[in-house]
Amino acid sequence: MLRLAPWKVASILTVIVLAVLLVVPSFLGAGVAERLEKALPSFLPVRPIVLGLDLQGGASLLWEVDSAALTRAQVNALRDDVRGKLREGHISISGGIAVQPRGVQVRIADAAERAKALADLQSLNLPISSALIGTAGHTLDIAETGDGAVTLTLTDAAINDKIHRAVTQSIEVLNRRLNDKGTKEINIQQQGVDRILVEVPGLQDTTKVKDLVGTTANLEFRLVADPGDPPSDFDNLPQQQGGQLPVQKHVMVAGEDLTDAQPGFDQNNEPDVNFRFNLRGGQRFGQVTAENVGRPFAIVLDGKVISAPRILGPITGGSGQITGNFTVEEANNLAILLRAGALPAKLTVVEERTVGPGLGQDSIDAGKRAAIVGGILVVCYMLATYGIFGVFADLALAVHILFIFASMALLGATLTLPGIAGVVFTIGMAVDSNVLIYERIREEAHMGRSIISALDAGFKRAFATIIDSNVTMFVAATILYLFGSGPVRGFAVSLGLGILTSVVTAVTMTRMMIALWYRYKRPTRLPI
């Protein structure tokens, strides 16, 4: 108990100094933080604690990938592949290719042809590799389902892989759209299997973000249908200015062949978007326009005709303009969307939360007040109950609070309003370890032990209880973190960190202080 290795004292003091350095940037404003960053060695992360959107104000939008549409597209692609394979192998089928929710079915009457088809179709069955677990299986289950039928069903792995890739790709596209200017201020991350969380600090009106994210931005250049075209060759698409326009199904050039798009103004000083094709797109576009001089073509965005200009002559320069009665803002957005590329699937908002800067600041102030008053109450109560030992507990409590914030800064954890509540709660909870130790010491002293032996026994006996009781709390915090969402996670973080730091400070720091006190004071009776 009394033996106190100097290296232990030194290491505790070092950790405290480091913790102070970690916390300083969060409480002294950006200017001080910058100067510190220059003065300190680079291995020390000097960054303020990240405030959650509920404290700094801002919008958080949860988007969901339309996975049903993705699967439908996957099934359609499979149907085309199957048709191609069967045609290639000159296999005759009775009836068409039946499309099922998750696959396709064909009937092949002749047994020999069926066997050949099974072998041929096997080549459509591709292995799925995943970065995490290596080969995760195949894309298809191919089986004879009796009565001459062959059924190809997409595996779960294939469907999930498609969704996963769509989400990853969407995040890339959204990053280009929203963080267009290279600022990484907007946080875009995957959530769950098919969701994407977009967090925009400081934003109140979410309309623009919704426009930017909710648009698939699938751009197509197609010829307007001739009156003589068969109906199966064209779609009737809605036009932006109203009405419908018959447009050929065949796509001349698609948005993926764009390399750049910039907002500008046409000769009438109307806002437009100037775009540039890559080599392939430029050649295709040049060729088609050369063959169709005089005919109108349609610029189609997400199934809607923006404009349908007449081809005045071959456009071979690999660039062009889109005009369509845009406002400057609309032209700007369209340019961003085209530059960023199309989303692989439509995204819909499933959850939206915004907090105004006023409420955020109010919450910070209220949280601060509650923490300070709560802290003072606990500190005074400990002093009144335990005297000098209360001072030790209070010092340990101060270090505990310091450690919570320091570890948050170190881990880059986000502080939310429930997180502040968690800190306040652990202020009340942290002294529990001290209380357990002190009450045990008293008990041992009452049983007639000497001071030094009562101190020793108190620490030793209370320790097991401290660990047991804190494990239960820590488990609750961990599970809250795993199952919680948004600000509630902030509570779990500060509760979990608070439990860890309180055990460390109550046990080691209090022990150290009591040992020092005993050494210099040589008390004759226990002050509690």
Add this chain to the structure above:
Amino acid sequence: MKLLRLAPENTKFDFMRLRRVSYPMSAILSIVAVLLFFFVGMNFGIDFSGGTQVELRAKSGAADIAALRSTGESLGLGAIEVQRAGADTDAVMRVGIQPGGEAAQQNAIGKMRQAFGDNYEFRQVDAVGPRVSGELVQKGTLGIVVSIVAVLTYLWFRFEWQFAVGAIIGTMHDLLLTVGFFCVTQLEFNTTSIAAILTIVGYSLNETVVVLDRIREVMRKYKRLSTAEIVNMSINAVLPRTIMTATTVFLALLALFFLGGHVIRSFSAAMIWGIFVATYSSIFICSPILIYLGVRADVFDKESASEAERAPAAKAKG
């Protein structure tokens, strides 16, 4: 210096005798809580019920609740709830899930912004679609179940099964009474409330573990005493600590309740209630169960015979 002692020392209360009062009382309260849950129900926030909720602050003067309600009703968003929130200038408006899928919820926000944007500042907007709210319910329930299972597994390893049974009954009791608390007060039940419940579960088990730890220790030491005597002795021994810790946590939560702002008031209220219930149940519910389950000192014999032998007789004065 005269030190403050809230808890009397060296108490010899006969807590076990009180179980004849506490058990029927807790049983009745738990049943009432269940009945309340099914027949009155909780005031589910939009996290769980889905829908759109906005918090408004009047740009000048006080918020006109009646006008907000009548304008709100004319928007065609179904039943609309308007309440004052904290200050006079603030109001909370809530509408349920709009029929027509996820996009319809977005429409509701647009309509509200249009109707009130001129006179009110939108301090907070939450729109939770039907799918997300369903998942939040699922996740919240699962979280509570998993945490209880996880902690009980830990207890089962660290203690004997009888102790784990005592702990689970105590925890269920606290859980039910907290649910009852939400039904009676009609405080909004949202994701932070789940956090409060899990913390109460953690705190309740923390309290229980401290008592059980001591019971086990005393049991090893005094093998001839009856279980009731052992439990009584243990609870009396840890009573000062129980009261101390409940008080410090209570003080911290009190500050949070009064000063922490209205956003987390329901959270703080539930936690304060939970601290009381957890303290009560650790003393009056969990420990007496050991008597019924017939825990005897012999259960420790196989694992700690040597330790028990070393317990010196000199300390047997209590």
